[in-house]
Amino acid sequence: MSDQSQPSLLDELPGDLLIWVLIISELLVFGAGLAAFLAMRMTDPAGFAEAQSHLHRTGAALNTVVLITSGYLAALAPRYRMGTRRRAARIALISSALLGAVFLVIKGIEYADKAAQGISFETHDFFMFYYLLTGFHAAHVIAGIVVLLLVAWRDSVDNIEMGAAFWHMVDLIWVLLFPIIYLLA
Amino acid sequence: MSVMDKLDLTRAWLALLGLSVLSTVAAAAISAGFDARVAGVIVMALALMKARLILSQYLGLADAPSWRRGFNAALIVFVLIALGLYLIPSP
Numbered sequence: 001m002s003d004q005s006q007p008s009l010l011d012e013l014p015g016d017l018l019i020w021v022l023i024i025s026e027l028l029v030f031g032a033g034l035a036a037f038l039a040m041r042m043t044d045p046a047g048f049a050e051a052q053s054h055l056h057r058t059g060a061a062l063n064t065v066v067l068i069t070s071g072y073l074a075a076l077a078p079r080y081r082m083g084t085r086r087r088a089a090r091i092a093l094i095s096s097a098l099l100g101a102v103f104l105v106i107k108g109i110e111y112a113d114k115a116a117q118g119i120s121f122e123t124h125d126f127f128m129f130y131y132l133l134t135g136f137h138a139a140h141v142i143a144g145i146v147v148l149l150l151v152a153w154r155d156s157v158d159n160i161e162m163g164a165a166f167w168h169m170v171d172l173i174w175v176l177l178f179p180i181i182y183l184l185a
Numbered sequence: 186m187s188v189m190d191k192l193d194l195t196r197a198w199l200a201l202l203g204l205s206v207l208s209t210v211a212a213a214a215i216s217a218g219f220d221a222r223v224a225g226v227i228v229m230a231l232a233l234m235k236a237r238l239i240l241s242q243y244l245g246l247a248d249a250p251s252w253r254r255g256f257n258a259a260l261i262v263f264v265l266i267a268l269g270l271y272l273i274p275s276p
Contacts, residue, residue, distance in 0.1 A: 013252055014245035023244075031263050038270035061209045065202060068235075072198035075243045079190055168243040175201075175235040176263070179228045183212040184271050185221045 016158070019165045023172075026140070030133070030173050034180050037129040044125070049185055051126035054119060056110055060182045063106050064174065070099035071171040074148065074164040081160050089160060093152035096167065100145040107138050130181060137173055144170045197242035204231050204238075225271050233264045 013020055041048040073096040080089035114120075114127075121131050144167045151163030208231045215224045237257055240246045246253040 009251055012249040014249060027259075035263075035266055035270065038267055042270060042273055057209070057212060061205065064205045064208075068198065068201045068205065071239065071243050072194060072201075075194050076191070079194075165244060168239055171243065172236055172239045175239065176232055179208060179212075179232045180267060183208060183215075183228045184225050185212070185215045 015161045015165050019162050019169075023165070023169045026169055026173065030137070030177065033129070033133050033136075034177060037133065038180065038184075040125050040129065047124060048126045051124045051130075052182070052185065054114070054117060055130070055182055056113060057182050059106050059110050060178055063103050064178055066099050066103045066106065067171050067174050070096045070103070071168055073099070074167040078157060078160045078164055081155060081157050086155060090152045090155060093148050093155075093160065093163070097145045097148040097152070100141050100148065100167075103141055104138060104145075107134070107141075133177055133181060137170070137177060140170045140173070193247075194242060197238050201235055201238055204235050207231055222272055226268060229264050229268050229271075233260055236260050 010017060073092045077089045077092040077096070080086075080092060119127055121128055147163045147166050151159040208228055211224045211227045211231070215221045237260065240256050240260075241253055246256060
């Protein structure tokens, strides 16, 4: 009899199990929020379409490019670190965090534009979901920037892998949130 | 990091950029009068492809096929629910 058992399914997961628990939890929360948004839309499709026409799709599309590029840099970081290119890993992480800040600036411009139009949380159900979902996502972007900078400082391979995975989760949520809030007319 | 590893990531990044451009084109087509239901299906299919790329290449599930299949199945269910909710009120 051998003590060498078959590797478990959990062993197959890249990185730390806890970060995957977090990723799955966050996907479920945002998935439920987006489903609730679409369910609410069924009660007033014309009102939702009119409200959506006030959104700035170009800015949001630009933010998609920013976040995807930031994710690319974050994905490079653990690979650089494993290859002992410590400085390159740090530069990739800090660049990724800077692009996260660019995302927030564009988001801030978008929110300021809505405020200038007199659009608030209470204007329409669409905007309640819009502020709730994009605001909650922006809060994750802020947390992600802090995490990226922390792991650039405390740059063990495990830390960088976990930080990058958190950032990819933020990226993943955005690629699902963006089309539903901004594009589905 | 091997050259191939970086190449895979770069390909994934370029594919994500391309898919994002296509999403924006599909949304612009809706504004131009293209059938919103068809464009909506295209937009969500593109979102599904982007999510799968992030999971497999950025998050490394390409090396964990069982988990990749599980996530892909969950994503497909989510996109189908979203499309169902989106298409129901369409005329």
